[in-house]
Amino acid sequence: MGSAPRTVLVVEDDEHNRLLLETLLADDGLAATMVADGAAALAAVAARLPDLVILDILLPGGMDGFEVVRRLKADPRTQPIPIIILTALLDLESRIAGLQAGAEEFLCKPVDRIELTTRVRNLLKLKEYQDFLAEHNRILEERVLERTASLAASDEHFRAVTQTADAAIVTADAAGTIIGWNAGAERMFGYTGAEVIGQALTLLIPERYRERHLGGMQRVLAGGERHVIGKSVELHGMTKRGNEFPLELSLSEWETAQGRFFTGIIRDITERKQAQDALLSQLDELRRWEDVGLGREDRVQELKREINELCRRLDEPARYPSEEPAPAQSQAAKPKP
Known part of the structure; x- marks a missing residue:
């Protein structure tokens, strides 16, 4: 009998996307477990550790994908599990947040089949070695005084x-x-x-x-x-x-x-570092442009107030309506005849 297929936990609330991912993974010989929200994802991992997790960011139930990543990476038992974020969010802040939370990869929807399967295979191969190394160390600790045939086969592997x-x-x-x-x-x-x-x-x-x-x-x-x-x-x-x-x-x-x-x-x-630096640079540039725009708007409003003040001194009507609320008219005031 062949070895059991590697397992992938898919966290996706859209049924169509779940079916698509399940088909792509099955075609690659992988067994997929499907859940629709963050709480269900954590429960599934607690019940059985998957070899890899693919999850969306926007999830129902009050726990988004970023929080799921943070919790998995904070637990020593689940920290080694590689995570791929697969989402429709394209903004820079979401990409940076996903990588900083601990995800190994960040892919955007619609998913490209070749790119997804390549990333999955690479991460699973590295995970296979990490799992083997942990098991190998355990065996060495237990059998430090003996070199059995089983250990020799393990060394060959x-x-x-x-x-x-x-x-x-x-x-x-x-x-x-x-x-x-x-x-x-x-x-x-x-x-x-x-x-x-x-x-x-x-x-x-x-x-x-x-x-x-x-x-x-x-x-x-x-x-x-x-x-x-x-x-x-x-x-x-x-x-x-x-x-x-x-x-x-x-x-x-x-x-x-x-x-x-x-x-x-x-x-x-x-x-990865170059991509993060590029994203951060673009984000800083956007924020600088936002600050410049806000500064210009403040100056425009200041000029309007100055022009209105000059009109008042010349007994002319204001050129620009005031954006401040007008004081309420006293009930005792009466209109002039």
């Missing part, structure tokens, strides 16, 4: 997934020496495995961050607080050419009879 993953996967020992390097890391940093195996991790870290990195390693090895391990953080890396680039790092720690090791899953987020 580990290497196969590592080498085929799009993300860079780098493993280092407790001394900070690189001992594992996949094809994704070679593409991202420009070094071959032969060039980096045995080298210090600081080779990949910009110089201004190296002292902080070494201090963090010493703190962890001494049993101190872990600031990065077990989380997804945004940092900077350095390529073989000396170019810096933004990256997202998910770091795990594991231990065997041979010692303590650290494995990082690294994604180049240059395009």
Whole structure:
């Protein structure tokens, strides 16, 4: 029997869109669970963790898609689940809010089938490796003193997934020496495995961050607080050419009879950062134009008041009607004959 299909939770209140997404996912061999609001989405995740979530922003029931994303990413149990926001909202603020809430992708309706399936496949492949790495670490903790045939098969799977993953996967020992390097890391940093195996991790870290990195390693090895391990953080890396680039790092720690090791899953987020910066720049530009428009309107009103004051001094009727409410006429006042 084949393995069970990967599961996708779709949160969409429009029935037509739900049917469309269910068909697209089924064509790709995925099992979809359909819900129509945020509360139902959280209940479905609590009942069974999906491999991926696709959700709209505008949802009935008082909980929008942004809140669903924030709650899922705030829970360590559901934080690793990749989320794709699929919405008809096209404004810049919605895009920025979705990414800042923690969503991995933001797509607009009407959905393009090829783009959706490509994004889903890439995120599921990375999720598969993250799930495997967590399970692998659990097995190593339980069987640190034995190397069974089952663990050997698991290691083989580990290497196969590592080498085929799009993300860079780098493993280092407790001394900070690189001992594992996949094809994704070679593409991202420009070094071959032969060039980096045995080298210090600081080779990949910009110089201004190296002292902080070494201090963090010493703190962890001494049993101190872990600031990065077990989380997804945004940092900077350095390529073989000396170019810096933004990256997202998910770091795990594991231990065997041979010692303590650290494995990082690294994604180049240059395009995401460029998109966020472009959106923020456009939003700032729109706000500046809005401020300029409001300033001009205030000046126009001021000029109208000045002209009306000159007319009053010349005993001429006002040129522009006053926008302030006229004082109420006293009941004792009588019209002139």
